[in-house]
Amino acid sequence: MDQLDSDIAEVVITKGNSPEESVLDGIEKLGGISKFIDDGDQVFIKINLRLPFGFPTNTNLDTLKAIIQSCNSAGAKKVYVGSFPIEDITVKAISDSLQLKDYFKEIKIPFPILLLRNSALLVSEKKLAKLEKLNIEIESLFLKTSDLSDRLTHQLSGIKIDFSSQRDHLHRQFMDMYE
Structure with missing residues (x-):
């Protein structure tokens, strides 16, 4: 169904004998399920x-x-x-x-x-424009949060961060301790 034309959110409060009864009553009070689903x-x-x-x-x-x-x-x-x-x-x-x-x-x-987690995403036109402005590909939004953060940090800062030499140095130090 196309987006609803209303800028004002409609809210209903319902009571029922069960959660499903309350939800279905709420949907009816909002105009019925056919208002939302074609x-x-x-x-x-x-x-x-x-x-x-x-x-x-x-x-x-x-x-x-x-x-x-x-x-x-x-x-x-x-x-x-x-x-x-x-x-x-x-x-x-x-x-x-x-x-x-x-x-x-x-x-x-x-x-x-x-x-599955992060396997579907709805992006509004406004958000899409923001992503394009920031030069962020939609595919990157499916990454783990930490991977996305790392990618954006590298992309936006332009600084190459490489701790491999420090990692190797620490590894050698630990290996020396065990010898």
Whole structure:
């Protein structure tokens, strides 16, 4: 679906007997799922799974099920589910720990595609212009944060930082200590 024309964010407050009831009621009060999803759209649902069985895990799987079903009933071509867990923990590891594939099979919903950390990115035109101005390639945004920081530091400073001689010197010193 194209971006909504409104510059003003719409907010609703709902109450219900369950989280999924409240979410679905909120979507209806905002104009229904068809206001946000057209037939053939590809939908990305960002869930919050930082650690398997860890805190905070505030994604209610019944609510996720209801949202996916709503997207499908609105004609979504494909529903993607993704999260950005703590570094070095993959979404696949969380999916396996929580047995999400079995869960989706049990509730008779096609298993959504789980996007791995940093495998999808939506960039607005404004952000794209800023990236171009800073001469940053979109591909570099998929790097680990530390690698991106290093790359940008080298690119912007123009100073070649090389600690290999210091590393070699320290290595020789440690080797001398053990001889």
